[in-house]
Amino acid sequence: MIYKSYIVENNLNILKEKVVLFYGENTGLISDIKKKIKTIYTNCEILSYDQDDVLKNDEAIFSDVINISLFSQKKVYLISQASDKLLDFVEEILPKLEAQNIFLFSGILEKKSKLRFFFETSNSCGIVPCYADNEMGIKKIIQERLKGYEGLTTKIINLILENSNLERIKLNNELEKVEQFFKDKKIDYDNLEKLLDLKINEDFNVLRDAALLGDKLKTNKLLSDTVIETEKNIFYLNSLNQRLSRLNEINKLDEKININTKISSLKPPIFWKDKPNFALQSKKWSRSKIEKVQKKTFEFEIQLKTNSMIDKNILIKKLIVDVCNLANS
Numbered sequence: 001m002i003y004k005s006y007i008v009e010n011n012l013n014i015l016k017e018k019v020v021l022f023y024g025e026n027t028g029l030i031s032d033i034k035k036k037i038k039t040i041y042t043n044c045e046i047l048s049y050d051q052d053d054v055l056k057n058d059e060a061i062f063s064d065v066i067n068i069s070l071f072s073q074k075k076v077y078l079i080s081q082a083s084d085k086l087l088d089f090v091e092e093i094l095p096k097l098e099a100q101n102i103f104l105f106s107g108i109l110e111k112k113s114k115l116r117f118f119f120e121t122s123n124s125c126g127i128v129p130c131y132a133d134n135e136m137g138i139k140k141i142i143q144e145r146l147k148g149y150e151g152l153t154t155k156i157i158n159l160i161l162e163n164s165n166l167e168r169i170k171l172n173n174e175l176e177k178v179e180q181f182f183k184d185k186k187i188d189y190d191n192l193e194k195l196l197d198l199k200i201n202e203d204f205n206v207l208r209d210a211a212l213l214g215d216k217l218k219t220n221k222l223l224s225d226t227v228i229e230t231e232k233n234i235f236y237l238n239s240l241n242q243r244l245s246r247l248n249e250i251n252k253l254d255e256k257i258n259i260n261t262k263i264s265s266l267k268p269p270i271f272w273k274d275k276p277n278f279a280l281q282s283k284k285w286s287r288s289k290i291e292k293v294q295k296k297t298f299e300f301e302i303q304l305k306t307n308s309m310i311d312k313n314i315l316i317k318k319l320i321v322d323v324c325n326l327a328n329s
Contacts, residue, residue, distance in 0.1 A: 001017065001123075001125075001126050001127070002120060002126075002127050002128075002129070003015065003126055003127070003128045004128075005022075005024075005026075005029060005128050005129060005130045005131065006137070008033070008128050009029065009032065009033060009036070012033070012036055012037065012040055013040070015126050016126075017124060017125050017126035018094075018097040018100070018101055018102065018124070018125075019090060019093075019094060019097065019101075019102045019103075019104070019124070019125045019126070020101075020102075020103050020104070020125065020126035020127070020128065021082065021103075021104040021105075021106065021115070021116075021119045021125065021126070021127045021128070022103065022104065022105050022106070022127075022128045022130055023082075023105070023106040023107065023108070023109045023116065023127070023128075023129060023130065024106075024107070024108060024109075024129050024130030024131055025107070025108050025130070025131065025132055025267050025268060026130040026131060026132050026133060026168055027107070027168070027169065027267065027268060028133075028167060028168020028169035028170075028171070028172060029130045029133065029168050030105055030130050031168075031169065032168065032172070033128075033130075034078060034103075034105065037076065037078065037103060041074075041076045041101070043073075043074070044073060044074045044075060044076045044101075045073045045074070045075045045076070046075075046076050046078065047075055047076070047077050047078070048077075048078045048079075048080070049061070049077065049078070049079050049080070050079070050080050050081045050252065051079060051080070051081045051082050051083060051085060051086050052081070052252070054079055054086065054089060055085060055086070055089070058089055061077075062089070062092070062093055065077065065093055065096075065097070065100050065102070066093065066096045066097070066098075066100075068098060068099055068100070074099050074100065075100050075101075076100070076101045076102075076103070077100065077101070077102045077103065078103050078105070079102065079103070079104050079105065080105045080106075081105075081106065081107075081252060082104040082105060082106040082115065083106060083109075083113075083115060084113055084114045084115045086104065086115060087114050087115050087118055090102075090104075090115075090118070090125075091118070094124055094125070107267045108267055132166065133166055133167075133168055133171075134166070135161065135166065138161055138164060138166055138168075138171060139157055139161060141168075141171060141175075142157050142160050142161065142171070142175065143157065145175045145179075146175070146178065146187070148185060149178075149182065149185045149186070149187050150185060150186045150187065151186055151187040151188055151189075152187055153189070155189060156187055156189055156192060159189070159192060159193065159196065160174050160175070160178070160192075160196070163196045167268060169242065173235060173238045173239075173242075174196060176234055176235075176238070177195055177196070177231075177232065177234060177235050178192065178195070180231065180234050181195050181231045195231065195232070203226050203227065204226060204228075204232075204235075204236055204239060205239060206222060206226075207219065207222040207223065207226045207320060208236075208239055208240055208243060208320070208323075209243075209277045209281070210222055210324070211320045211321075211323040211324040211327065212243060212247075212281045212284065212285065212323060212324075212327055213277065213280055213281055213284065213327060214284055214324055214325075214327030214328040215324070216324055216328075219320065219321070219324045223317055223320060223321075228313045228316055228317065230312050230313055233304055233312050233313075233315075233316055234301070234304065236316055237297050237300065237301055237304075237316075240293070240297060240319075240323070241294065241297055243281075244285070244290050244293055244294060246266065246270070246278070247278075247281055247282055247285045247290060248285075248287060248290050249266055250262050250263070250266075250282045251282075251285075251286065251287045251290070253265070259279050259282060259283075260275075260279065262282075263275055263278060263279060263282075281327075284327045284328075285327065289326055289327075289329070292326060293322075293323055293326060296319060296322060297319070300315060300316075300319055303315065
């Protein structure tokens, strides 16, 4: 059955099928749906895989899915990067499914995709196309997330909308900054404009990119020159994590493919001005190195949210230095 993404996002419980495929260009929406699945299935064991993991261990995973004990916890499987290569696995396991749920996630699937065609024509599976958000949808998300905040005017909504560039991931980052900064739930336009200031945000991205390239001289200079604002530390972490996630997407693609072709295949696309830096960074960062930094950013975020006594600016600068050193390791 084909479902509308906005209906599913509002009520995941309408999905009655044991296997459901989410696909499309809206990676932010797909990420939000993954989080909601984990929230809804709190009493289940959540197991996350990439397609490559499944294909390399298909017998073990197949056995794990179909062998259910009366005393074992129900399991929910999240499989990312799904493509036509996974179709045989789905067809084989579908008739044997009882209590377990499998959610597949993919980028854009063309109409000729065998996986997409199978799910669209199957009476036993669900499929949810995740298209790009429009202006009306973004405004609705802003209003819902900031419901209960004083001073939420049309002017403020439009400012956040403009900054998001109709991208769900960027929107979530902007809304998280608002929630972190306006803890009293009173928003005023002037402070919001400073918080979302593009010049300062772009300055940090230059610093981030220098560190990811392992350019020690430039990183040290930018650490002195760049304004690091305490209330934006969550934004800085998100900016770093987003770039690491995009670099990880490159690592998952076939090594034989030309780097420019790999970058052009990414959805959402890398901004054209950003491509040269991104290509150079991709040569520096393996999956294992990315995992090390992501572990550091996770620990840093916990410190930010739990320890009000620490000097947060020193921590973010130390993190940048660690990233720069690791890029050259």
